[in-house]
Amino acid sequence: MKIRRILATAVAVAITTPAALLSVTPAFADSKPAAEAKAKPTIEELEKAAAEAQKAYDEAVAAQKAGYEVLKAALSDEAPLAVAAKAARKKADDAAAAKTAADQAVTDAKAALAALPDTATDAERTEAEKAVTDAETAAATAATAKADAETKATEATTASDDARVAAARAYSVLQKTVADALAVKTAADEALAKARVEEGGPDCVPADLRATVSGLPSSVVAGTSTTFSLRVKNGTAQTLDAVTTYAYVHTTDTTGLKTTDQYMHLQWSTAASPKWHAVPQDHQIGLGALKAGAQTDVKLRLTADAKAPAGNGVVLTSAEYVNKDGSCGGAPGMDTTAFTVKAAGSGTGTTGGSGTGGTTGSTGSTGSTGSTGTTGSTGQHPQGSASGDASTGGGLASTGSSDATVPLGIAGAAAVALGGAAVLVVRRRRTGAEA
Known part of the structure; x- marks a missing residue:
């Protein structure tokens, strides 16, 4: 939700920025053919455009700072999703170890059954066969547990990675927005300054x-x-x-x-x-x-x-x-x-x-x-x-x-x-x- 709010702010600034730019561009109308030239903006209009550009830039910078905190939190090993992914991975590793142990138990039980001497009683043979069956059942259960744990670990890791990627992309958008807002602000300030020079005042x-x-x-x-x-x-x-x-x-x-x-x-x-x-x-x-x-x-x-x-x-x-x-x-x-x-x-x-x-x-x-x-x-x-x-x-x-x-x-x-x-x-x- 926090990332969505940051992105929403970025979109709002990105929408504001072109509006400010359009307020400034009439200052350059002299470069267009006379038939297409717009009326030269007044000092008041340029001041308003400069103020709007400054506001858009300030908002973009604030959004970038907030986005950086989100990105830093998302990349931290202490992020909730990162912690959950780590815990899920440990369970998957433990389940894999249990599956290995269960498979080894099956191998050992089968070896014990095969090693029974011809003099073994029916009761001893029955007990050895049951040990093999029990070991195979336990191995099957361990295999299912391992598969489930691996699936959950993969999902948890994906969720953590997705959150980090989303935070990085959001921050990239915010960085671009700041750069665009700064360009507009600079153009607005320069247009206003030049207009003031043309308006009159002391010598350069x-x-x-x-x-x-x-x-x-x-x-x-x-x-x-x-x-x-x-x-x-x-x-x-x-x-x-x-x-x-x-x-x-x-x-x-x-x-x-x-x-x-x-x-x-x-x-x-x-x-x-x-x-x-x-x-x-x-x-x-x-x-x-x-x-x-x-x-x-x-x-x-x-x-x-x-x-x-x-x-x-x-x-x-x-x-x-x-x-x-x-x-x-x-x-x-x-x-x-x-x-x-x-x-x-x-x-x-x-x-x-x-x-x-x-x-x-x-x-x-x-x-x-x-x-x-x-x-x-x-x-x-x-x-x-x-x-x-x-x-x-x-x-x-x-x-x-x-x-x-x-x-x-x-x-x-x-x-x-x-x-x-x-x-x-x-x-x-x-x-x-x-x-």
Whole structure:
């Protein structure tokens, strides 16, 4: 009965969760065609959805805790069914031993009858024959008792095992429900936070939040894939509720005049989401909350089409956050990691540096300087217009290898292509007049 109550709770939470999710999804209606887009939810509606998602999550966690106690009790050797199964097994073993003894008595009685000498009296022979008959009767009774005891032991063991399996399955359902409820809660919180940012309020602020690339080869060969890392570190003194990192690859031909981005495909994965996912068109990868001083790693996989022409490329990265209270901020610029593109069939490149070495620079509104050069402001947030200023305050310096030298314009061109992507420009939240 207790397991059924736990399962009932799990089902109730599972039903509640989609309802909360449906309350949140209108926040993403902008990605749908205009004819299908729904009315943008109000702050009050999003607050209600977030509250419902929080409640569903809390209920799921409570149900999971109760389910764990049920599972622990069911797996215990002291569980009533386990105790009963153990007792039934002992009776079956005892009955089996009694059956063995009874069979041996039959064998002994028959041996005694066969050993009677020819001089034995009729009375002695009659007594020996009766001993055989009595032993066979006792053996038959012991066989029946053994069969009955074995049946009961099997039934008791099955009942105990079934209870344990049921408890494990119930707990598995509860674990899945908690994971689903957390995903909905996170989406609801982020939707509310973003809506509050758009509603108006103080400016976002620069913050010690960095997204640094490592392990990217100095050259990428067309027709191959290469895997490297992106580390996002929260250098602030506070937990950031919803962190987003940006990753964008921009390439050109050897002249630097022709964009070849269409030949490049970037994917990401994390420990929490180990499957490879295509980096979306807005170049954003949601990472969830990040505690003060903590860091998280994102794996990136860059695949160059076999038809990709030789040229130059750059990976641009940055990060920003939005808290539940509507406060926001992030890196004032973007890190750039340069590489060259080689035609199909060329040799592979070596691993370049990142952050403060190799072909990495930094671009941003503050004109921050990377180890290999600087660029100036790149304009607006990724979802803003593509007309941001991409003027440069310096060049990306060579690391000593001509293959690693990237034309000055490529970082600026990439910034324009992104509309200032991956750059937090101490932006002002949009008011009603600006929306």
